[in-house]
Amino acid sequence: MRVRARHPLRACRAANIAVLVLALVWFIPTLGLLVSSFRERDQILASGWWQAPLAAERTFRVRADAGAAVTEGGRHVIAGNVFANDADAAMPGRVKAFGVSSRAPAAFGTGLRADLVGGGSLSVGADGHYRLESPRAFGESAPTIYVRATMPPRFSLDNYRRVLADDVMVRPFVNTLAVTIPATVLPTVIAAFAAYALAWMEFRGRGFLIAASAGLLVVPLQLAFVPLLKLHQGLGIGQGLVGIWLAHTGFGLPLAVYLLHRAMAGVPRDIIDCARMDGASEVQIFSRIVLPLTYPALAGCATLQFVWVWNDLLVAKVFLPPADGVRVMTVAITDDLLGSHGGDWGMLAAAAFISMALPLLVFFILQRCLLRGLLSKAPEWR
Amino acid sequence: MADLRLAGIGKSFGAVEILKNINLHIEAGELFVLVGPSGCGKSTLLRMIAGLEQITAGTLEIDGVRMNEVPPARRGIAMVFQSYALYPHMSVRQNMGFALRMAGQGRAEIDAAVTRTAHALQLGSCLDRLPAALSGGQRQRVAIGRAILRDPWVYLFDEPLSNLDAALRVATRIEIAKLKQAMPDRTMIYVTHDQVEAMTLADRIAVLGCKGIAQVGAPLTLYRKPRSEFVARFIGSPAMNLLAGEIVQTGEVTMLRLARGGGSIAALVPTCPGDKGRRVTVGIRPEHMYPTESATHALAARVELVEVLGEVTQLHFAPCRPGGQTVIARLPGIHAGLHGRTLRIAAAPENLHLFAEGRSLLYR
Amino acid sequence: MPPLVMALMSILIGVTGCVGYVYFSNLVLDRVIFPASGQTCARNIGRANLVRPWLFLFPALAGSMLYLVFPFAGAFWRSLFDREGDAFIGFANYRALGADHVFQGALANSLLWVLVVPAAATCLGLIAARLTDRLRWANLARAAIFMPVTMSLVGAALIWKFVYANDADIGLLNAIRATLGAAGPLDVLQIPVWNSFFLMAVLIWTQTGFAMVILSAALRAIPREIIEAAIMDGADATQIFLRIEVPQIKGTITVVWTLVTILVLKVFDLVYAMTGGNFGTQVLPGFMMGVMFRDDGRASAVAMVLMILVLPILAWNIGQARKGGD
Ligand SMILES: Nc1ncnc2c1ncn2[C@@H]1O[C@H](COP(=O)(O)OP(=O)(O)OP(=O)(O)O)[C@@H](O)[C@H]1O
Numbered sequence A: 001m002r003v004r005a006r007h008p009l010r011a012c013r014a015a016n017i018a019v020l021v022l023a024l025v026w027f028i029p030t031l032g033l034l035v036s037s038f039r040e041r042d043q044i045l046a047s048g049w050w051q052a053p054l055a056a057e058r059t060f061r062v063r064a065d066a067g068a069a070v071t072e073g074g075r076h077v078i079a080g081n082v083f084a085n086d087a088d089a090a091m092p093g094r095v096k097a098f099g100v101s102s103r104a105p106a107a108f109g110t111g112l113r114a115d116l117v118g119g120g121s122l123s124v125g126a127d128g129h130y131r132l133e134s135p136r137a138f139g140e141s142a143p144t145i146y147v148r149a150t151m152p153p154r155f156s157l158d159n160y161r162r163v164l165a166d167d168v169m170v171r172p173f174v175n176t177l178a179v180t181i182p183a184t185v186l187p188t189v190i191a192a193f194a195a196y197a198l199a200w201m202e203f204r205g206r207g208f209l210i211a212a213s214a215g216l217l218v219v220p221l222q223l224a225f226v227p228l229l230k231l232h233q234g235l236g237i238g239q240g241l242v243g244i245w246l247a248h249t250g251f252g253l254p255l256a257v258y259l260l261h262r263a264m265a266g267v268p269r270d271i272i273d274c275a276r277m278d279g280a281s282e283v284q285i286f287s288r289i290v291l292p293l294t295y296p297a298l299a300g301c302a303t304l305q306f307v308w309v310w311n312d313l314l315v316a317k318v319f320l321p322p323a324d325g326v327r328v329m330t331v332a333i334t335d336d337l338l339g340s341h342g343g344d345w346g347m348l349a350a351a352a353f354i355s356m357a358l359p360l361l362v363f364f365i366l367q368r369c370l371l372r373g374l375l376s377k378a379p380e381w382r
Numbered sequence B: 001m002a003d004l005r006l007a008g009i010g011k012s013f014g015a016v017e018i019l020k021n022i023n024l025h026i027e028a029g030e031l032f033v034l035v036g037p038s039g040c041g042k043s044t045l046l047r048m049i050a051g052l053e054q055i056t057a058g059t060l061e062i063d064g065v066r067m068n069e070v071p072p073a074r075r076g077i078a079m080v081f082q083s084y085a086l087y088p089h090m091s092v093r094q095n096m097g098f099a100l101r102m103a104g105q106g107r108a109e110i111d112a113a114v115t116r117t118a119h120a121l122q123l124g125s126c127l128d129r130l131p132a133a134l135s136g137g138q139r140q141r142v143a144i145g146r147a148i149l150r151d152p153w154v155y156l157f158d159e160p161l162s163n164l165d166a167a168l169r170v171a172t173r174i175e176i177a178k179l180k181q182a183m184p185d186r187t188m189i190y191v192t193h194d195q196v197e198a199m200t201l202a203d204r205i206a207v208l209g210c211k212g213i214a215q216v217g218a219p220l221t222l223y224r225k226p227r228s229e230f231v232a233r234f235i236g237s238p239a240m241n242l243l244a245g246e247i248v249q250t251g252e253v254t255m256l257r258l259a260r261g262g263g264s265i266a267a268l269v270p271t272c273p274g275d276k277g278r279r280v281t282v283g284i285r286p287e288h289m290y291p292t293e294s295a296t297h298a299l300a301a302r303v304e305l306v307e308v309l310g311e312v313t314q315l316h317f318a319p320c321r322p323g324g325q326t327v328i329a330r331l332p333g334i335h336a337g338l339h340g341r342t343l344r345i346a347a348a349p350e351n352l353h354l355f356a357e358g359r360s361l362l363y364r
Numbered sequence C: 001m002p003p004l005v006m007a008l009m010s011i012l013i014g015v016t017g018c019v020g021y022v023y024f025s026n027l028v029l030d031r032v033i034f035p036a037s038g039q040t041c042a043r044n045i046g047r048a049n050l051v052r053p054w055l056f057l058f059p060a061l062a063g064s065m066l067y068l069v070f071p072f073a074g075a076f077w078r079s080l081f082d083r084e085g086d087a088f089i090g091f092a093n094y095r096a097l098g099a100d101h102v103f104q105g106a107l108a109n110s111l112l113w114v115l116v117v118p119a120a121a122t123c124l125g126l127i128a129a130r131l132t133d134r135l136r137w138a139n140l141a142r143a144a145i146f147m148p149v150t151m152s153l154v155g156a157a158l159i160w161k162f163v164y165a166n167d168a169d170i171g172l173l174n175a176i177r178a179t180l181g182a183a184g185p186l187d188v189l190q191i192p193v194w195n196s197f198f199l200m201a202v203l204i205w206t207q208t209g210f211a212m213v214i215l216s217a218a219l220r221a222i223p224r225e226i227i228e229a230a231i232m233d234g235a236d237a238t239q240i241f242l243r244i245e246v247p248q249i250k251g252t253i254t255v256v257w258t259l260v261t262i263l264v265l266k267v268f269d270l271v272y273a274m275t276g277g278n279f280g281t282q283v284l285p286g287f288m289m290g291v292m293f294r295d296d297g298r299a300s301a302v303a304m305v306l307m308i309l310v311l312p313i314l315a316w317n318i319g320q321a322r323k324g325g326d
């Protein structure tokens, strides 16, 4: 019998491969967006993002510049470069072939001379320089040159520049921040008090309230929209920042209470009792013992709420007015970009990355807290 | 000076009654030990005295004042918890000074007091460390120091040594004994599982049984004259041997015969003539048994196991029928080579205990 | 006032208000209403302690009453009225919904979402957590899987448009199909029934990382001795995982499952951004947003149906809380 010498928990090759596949599947879509956010609109439409880093072969047409026509020895000549437009001039590609009709856009190799239909000829060099010669004047409509060229990979920050400069995203970014911060802090603070009472105070109906907080957790908040809008209108808050803060606070409470109660109930009972014997009042026990000990849970709870509010579209659509002034980012992306800029994928991608940046940062900074806060068991005591 | 009077105290959690009708008077300056099997409510009783648990029946008086509704901090009580309950996020200094700060004392004053106590407990070098950076023994001393700093009239200890290793336990036990000697006017209530702690520390011991107190008394009283089989078995280690027997002759000295055979033996327990023929339980502590050649032995049995401990040897005798009770004898000195032999065992009449229906015949 | 300044002000007011409220209400309770001195000292302390929990609970209770319990009653009441809200029409809204094919489709889809997404995200997260646990490059893999968590669903929708796009030059999926030799691009978001699953994949993609991170921390919190004891008992890796580790972290799994379920119930954004609810992918929240503002009675009725949908989860959660709590 062969004895398996390996420790049964050592990661085997299958695990390595499985994780690799999983990580790739999870990462590739995001990578696509990231790459696309650095490409231009026509690039995105012309080739898949996965081809972006490769030199891409592109077929395009250029209209010769009739205004640049000169006469040389009785012949009308237009000389120019197919890569003359702004985007291409910085990083010109190499022409592989050219043509004079859309039916055969790559009929001639570079250096060859193609005959034009109305007489005259066209030659295009590998570096993109072309020369049109004709015995007759070109007039208004210069002939179209068809070119097949390999273009070098090209990335630009244009999308980001446009998104930020146009004020498409800056205003919503600030608005989102304005919605998110109070909507994160308020429910966390309020829930902390309630969670303490549920965890460490004796009163009738405590068990019921604990169960209720777990029950409210899954109550769909859509339920609340119609009556709440009416309530807000009745109170004179209407649609606006105050309304959405209150709404997010109300909706966030059950989860915050649920998580914080779990964490606070995990503080050893002896410690609370000892503080009681030491003469601390309930407010002091809460602020000096329980809060410092459950700080990770508080941070975790706040992070979760932050990310959810930041990424929320539903509540924002209902509780903020449709006007431009206070739109948050998710609304801006969906309405504005998907709507009026529909199809400007590059700009959308850049906008999406901007909206991702802050939660990502918060998450990675507070990751440890978040984990400890959400774990079912309290960390080691003593 | 503070004495505690517990009158008819009971505790129920909802419908479950844990303690019933506890009556105790703990003298001022006494070190009073509570022992009892696990789960019998020792901690609960202590927590009721501390004010952490509501008293559902009866009254608690400290120094003649009813305390039932007084919050913990105002009872003049400090408690040392089994888990030490040090605040994990505070340094030793802050831990020890917390109660004083809550009481509103000045910073300088607190600091001086903390430093003084810490040095007395050899904690001077770790005042600024967090509890996580302390050894078990140091944590224990911080917990005790924290209690001392409050200078209460009553100290409560809930199994304070059970988390320490054997050597440290002995050392700390001695320290607590010294602490008590240093403040003879403070009352201490001490819960423990440990026989040795109970016997060595206590002025008086209360044995807690099912829902109530089985016996209260000085350690030696409990040892010599247990009121019931329960107490008899609980005090002393190894536990008392309990054997079925029958009274064959009554009087100042009672003669008995054990059910498992052997001769008739004498016990220095008075019985009345009506008791003749009564079936009783005869209790003999292992350390009171000795081997004999005489015909008036208590029992004869085969030695099944010999444990040589050095200063004593423990002999385990085979039960007379399979599944029956083994009898243990504890002989001073070293007795090797007894394994498999059949010995006659006897005990002095004054060391025999007689129980009927679980209660001692001494207390009738 | 600029919104950010307003936000900071509101935090200041909200937090100091809340903290001040608790502090001062306790002060008033202990000093003024039930002073802990004099003859009735002990009784007063007892009474103050009866009131005190409610002081701590009041803001949260008021908040959740106002924003969850009252609306729940309000929505039910509103669902019994017509479009304008003046005429009482009994259960007519519900009957109308029952006859509405779009609604039926949305209901079926929502059921599917609630069943599939939390289960898939939790399981995948658990597997990912377990597999990455003892890998040297675990952090890299975890970062990749975790990244989607921080995205808004709108952003995620955008990302997956680049995968699902009906054009082999934009959509990765179609590009892969093309290289495998399939004829013509395929719009996966228009295949009946399957398109819902393609949408669910997006949500699962965003939530797996969340589940993984929490579950892997839970796995690491299991005492080593337990695992080692199992190894000594001859269990192999799979057995240890299924019989020792998973039962140990059941509590955490419950939390994750619940959190993902809550998210699924809000899933309107994703569907809205990907298909606009067309091609039979509509879900109840989206359907509700469609009728809202036009017919609040009908919208409220949809919300009530959504509520009924989560009743089992609600009951189960309450049961867990009852068991876990005291
Ligand atoms: N809050 C509570 N609710 C219900 N029952 C409780 C509660 N606290 C303790 N009990 C029960 O009361 C009984 C006594 O508990 P207690 O902790 O006082 O025992 P103990 O004598 O200290 O035991 P040990 O020696 O193991 O510490 C136990 O059966 C316990 O289950």
Ligand SMILES: [Mg+2]
Binding pocket: B042, B043, B044, B158
């Ligand atoms: Mg105990």
